[in-house]
Structure formats: C-alpha cells, structure tokens
Amino acid sequence: MTFSNTINFHTYPIERRMYRESMTVMQLIPALESGGVERGTLEVADELVRRGHRSIVVSAGGRMVGPLIAAGSEHITCRIDRKSPMSLLQVPILRRLIREQKVDVLHARSRIPAWIGRLAWQTLPAHSRPRFVTTVHGLYSVNRFSRIMTRGEQVVAVSETIRNYITENYPDVPTKTIRLIPRGVDPTEFPRGYTPSQEWHAKWSTDYPQCSGKQLLTLAGRITRLKGHFDFVDLIAALKSCGHAVHGVIVGDEDPRRQPYAQAVRHSVQQLGLTRDVTFLGHRSDVRDIYAVSSVVLSLSTKPESFGRTTLEPLSMGIPVVGYDHGGVGEILHAVFPEGAVSLRDAKALVGRVELLLKNKLVVPPFEQFRLNTMLDQTIEMYEELNGKATVKTEHVAA
Numbered sequence: 001m002t003f004s005n006t007i008n009f010h011t012y013p014i015e016r017r018m019y020r021e022s023m024t025v026m027q028l029i030p031a032l033e034s035g036g037v038e039r040g041t042l043e044v045a046d047e048l049v050r051r052g053h054r055s056i057v058v059s060a061g062g063r064m065v066g067p068l069i070a071a072g073s074e075h076i077t078c079r080i081d082r083k084s085p086m087s088l089l090q091v092p093i094l095r096r097l098i099r100e101q102k103v104d105v106l107h108a109r110s111r112i113p114a115w116i117g118r119l120a121w122q123t124l125p126a127h128s129r130p131r132f133v134t135t136v137h138g139l140y141s142v143n144r145f146s147r148i149m150t151r152g153e154q155v156v157a158v159s160e161t162i163r164n165y166i167t168e169n170y171p172d173v174p175t176k177t178i179r180l181i182p183r184g185v186d187p188t189e190f191p192r193g194y195t196p197s198q199e200w201h202a203k204w205s206t207d208y209p210q211c212s213g214k215q216l217l218t219l220a221g222r223i224t225r226l227k228g229h230f231d232f233v234d235l236i237a238a239l240k241s242c243g244h245a246v247h248g249v250i251v252g253d254e255d256p257r258r259q260p261y262a263q264a265v266r267h268s269v270q271q272l273g274l275t276r277d278v279t280f281l282g283h284r285s286d287v288r289d290i291y292a293v294s295s296v297v298l299s300l301s302t303k304p305e306s307f308g309r310t311t312l313e314p315l316s317m318g319i320p321v322v323g324y325d326h327g328g329v330g331e332i333l334h335a336v337f338p339e340g341a342v343s344l345r346d347a348k349a350l351v352g353r354v355e356l357l358l359k360n361k362l363v364v365p366p367f368e369q370f371r372l373n374t375m376l377d378q379t380i381e382m383y384e385e386l387n388g389k390a391t392v393k394t395e396h397v398a399a
Contacts, residue, residue: 022052022053022054023048023054023104024102024104025053025055025103025104025105025383026098026103026105026106026107027041027044027056027057028057028058028106028108028114028116029041029057029058029059029110029113030060030080030081030110031061031062031081032063032075033063034062034064034222034253034283036137036183037109037110037137038062038064039309040137040183040375041057042067043372045071046071046073047376047380048073048380049071049072049073053380054074055072056101057073057075057076060080060081078093078094080116083112090116091119091123092120094116095121095124098120098121099124103130104130104131104383105130105386105387106121106130106133107135107383108132109134109135111140111146114134114148114149114151118132131153133152133153133156133382134150134151134152134154134156135149135156136149136150136155136162136165136166136306137162137306138306139161139162139165139327147170150170153177153386154177154386155173155177155179156382157181158181158182158183158328159180159182159183159327159328160331161304161306161327162307162328163178166178179378179382181378181382182369182370182375183307183309183375184312184374185309186371187316189372190288190314190316192316192317193318196292200286201293204289208279210247210276210279214245214247215295215296216247216290216293217235217236217239217295217297217298218248218249218290218298218314219232219252219297219300220251220291221252221310223255223262223280224255224258224261225258225261226302228299228300229265229300230265231302231345231350232248232250233248233265233268233269233274234272234347235248235300235350236248237272238347238351239355242351246295247277247278247279248278248279249279249280249294250279250281252282252283253282253283291313291314291317292317292319294314294319295357295358296319296320296321296354296357296358297314297320297321297322298323299311299321299323299329302324302344302345303327304328304329305329308323308327308331308332311332311333312336315332315367318363320340320362321337322340322341322342322350322354323341324341324342324343324344324345325343325344332370335370336364337364
C-alpha cells in the first residue's frame with residue numbers, strides 16, 4: 001500500500017513500518033501557515049524524527065506542511081481549527097486516528113485542538129490511551145474554555161510569565177504537572193555577526209531603494225491587534241521629526257480575518273505622511289537577512305507576550321532590540337539585553353532609547369540562555385518520561 005504523508009481523514013492509508021524502541025507522538029495545532037507556535041511544532045517534529053521516533057502533526061494544513069513532510073514527519077489534514085460546535089464532529093475522527101496510528105503521546109498546542117483532543121482521548125479505553133500533554137502558548141482570557149490548556153497530564157509553560165499565569169489563574173492545577181520549558185533559538189540559524197550575501201543585498205537594494213542610506217528599524221510579527229504597529233508608526237514619525245534618517249519595515253502576514261486593523265495601520269502611515277518611510281513587507285522567508293541589516297528591532301506588543309521569539313532571534317545575532325518591559329519580552333530583555341527594556345506605552349522613553357542605540361551602537365553580549373537544543377532536549381525527555389520504557393511496535397495497516 002502506498003503511503004501519503006498528508007492523509008485525507010476519510011481514507012487513512014498507513015505506512016508499513018517497524019517502530020522499534022521508539023514513540024509515536026501526535027501534535028495537534030489549528031493550522032500550519034506561519035507563526036512562532038507553528039515553528040515550534042515543526043522544530044519538535046524534526047527532532048523526534050532525528051532521534052528515531054515517529055512524528056505526526058494534525059492540522060488544517062498550510063504552507064508549512066511541505067517542510068514538515070520533507071523533514072520526515074507525517075501530516076494528517078483535519079479541521080481542528082474552527083471555533084464552532086461543528087468541530088465536535090472531529091472528535092470521533094481523531095479518536096479513530098489515535099487508535100489506528102497507535103499514538104503514545106498526544107500533544108495539544110491550542111485551545112480548539114485541545115478540546116477535540118481531550119474529548120477523543122478521554123473516550124478511549126483507559127488502558128489504550130496515549131499520554132496527554134498541553135502547552136500553554138498564550139496568556140488566554142481566563143475562563144472555562146481556556147482552562148482546557150491546563151488539563152494535560154503534563155502542562156508545559158513556555159516562560160516564567162506563563163507559569164505564573166497558570167498558578168495565579170488556575171490554582172487547582174497541581175504544581176507537579178506544570179513543566180517549565182522555555183522556547184529557544186538556534187544560534188546556527190540566527191548566528192552572531194551574520195552577514196547577508198551580496199546577491200541578497202543587491203536584490204534588497206533593487207526592491208526597496210527607499211531603505212538605502214537609512215538606519216533600518218524593524219517590527220516583525222503578524223499584523224494583528226495589540227502587536228504595537230501604531231506605536232511603531234508613531235516612533236518612526238517622532239524620529240523623523242528629530243532629524244534621524246530612519247526607515248521602518250513591518251514584516252509579517254496580514255490576517256485575512258482582521259483586514260480592518262491592517263487597513264487602519266496603513267491609513268495611519270498615510271495620515272502621518274510616512275508612505276516613503278514605512279514599508280510593509282508581508283510574509284518573508286529571509287527574516288534573518290532583514291534582522292542583519294537592521295539597526296534596531298522593535299517588540300512593542302501592548303499585551304504581554306507569552307515568550308517573544310522575534311525578540312530573541314535578533315538578539316542571538318547581536319542586533320539590539322527595544323521592547324516593552326512586560327511578559328516574555330521583558331523576561332528575555334532583562335536576561336540578555338536589559339538596555340532594551342522600556343516601560344509599556346511610554347512613547348518618550350521609547351524614542352529616547354532607540355535614539356541612544358542609533359547613536360551609540362550598544363553591544364548585545366553573547367548569551368547561553370533560551371537555546372533551541374535545550375528546549376528540544378527537555379521536550380523529548382518529557383515525552384520519554386511519560387511514555388516509560390519504549391516497546392516494539394508491530395506493523396499495522398488500517399482496514
């Protein structure tokens with residue numbers, strides 16, 4: 001029987017393989033389009049494969065499915081992304097998948113997938129259930145719907161901010177079930193002192209001549225509310241009025257469901273007369289190169305971030321970051337580059353700190369915290385501890 005890595009959930013073809021002394025780990029995520037949670041899912045999936053385990057990701061699909069499969073994982077397309085009662089129809093489908101794929105660890109990374117996964121998991125016979133893990137990736141509104149993220153046999157907190165959020169808002173969650181596994185960056189992917197190629201520089205100059213001769217300020221992340229886009233635009237306006245030759249670039253997708261917000265940001269740019277001073281780049285696969293040519297990277301979410309990947313990546317490269325001192329971003333800055341931390345929504349302090357960095361080129365010191373390999377080691381160790389001693393799995397073909 002031919003195996004397809006992307007499985008239509010109506011047919012379920014299954015590859016004939018022997019998984020000796022290995023685990024089958026199934027991660028649940030709404031979709032695989034872009035974003036930090038999605039990238040973390042792929043990083044764990046790739047590491048599972050590298051260590052000889054079987055990795056399955058269930059999602060509604062997206063542009064990151066290709067890289068996932070290319071690295072050796074399997075993808076099952078299933079609509080576990082919709083906040084609708086109709087999503088409950090996926091429970092028996094997922095239950096069947098868990099049983100047929102002989103899943104050892106079921107890992108939910110978002111609320112809708114966690115509800116579907118939990119319901120599928122708890123309706124399996126107790127002796128045949130996989131171990132159930134949840135990761136709290138966000139500072140969700142505190143309610144019964146969000147509480148599902150604390151219902152794992154192990155509940156992963158991606159930062160101290162998240163661990164505090166869990167213990168303060170869900171005090172009935174046993175402390176022993178909460179496992180702090182900070183997310184991390186790969187220093188080989190974001191190396192200190194990285195320089196883009198001449199070809200990249202040439203194309204950048206051709207595509208974006210408005211950036212030439214300017215100090216580049218970068219804001220990376222999806223164009224969604226609370227990410228600080230208006231504060232970023234106001235910062236560019238203030239620096240321009242002070243005579244600084246700066247150009248702002250906004251890197252990230254526009255959420256199709258939040259078009260009015262993106263339009264409002266663009267309107268603000270126009271109203272302030274900054275159409276030649278702020279460039280919207282959309283989704284980019286060369287964000288490392290963009291960081292490398294940036295003078296300062298900004299992290300201006302007005303709501304606390306659970307971690308702050310786009311803060312950590314440029315810091316790993318030695319690029320200064322200025323961000324609001326709260327949540328995961330504040331954690332990272334205090335640990336790595338405290339000079340970059342400014343009080344929330346303090347526009348004067350923000351302008352002053354960026355001016356200081358533009359003039360004085362403060363050095364970001366090397367650091368060993370927040371490494372990707374540490375996060376991966378701790379995650380796989382958790383799976384192995386939960387799974388106990390590995391067993392031999394016989395080949396299996398669905399009827």
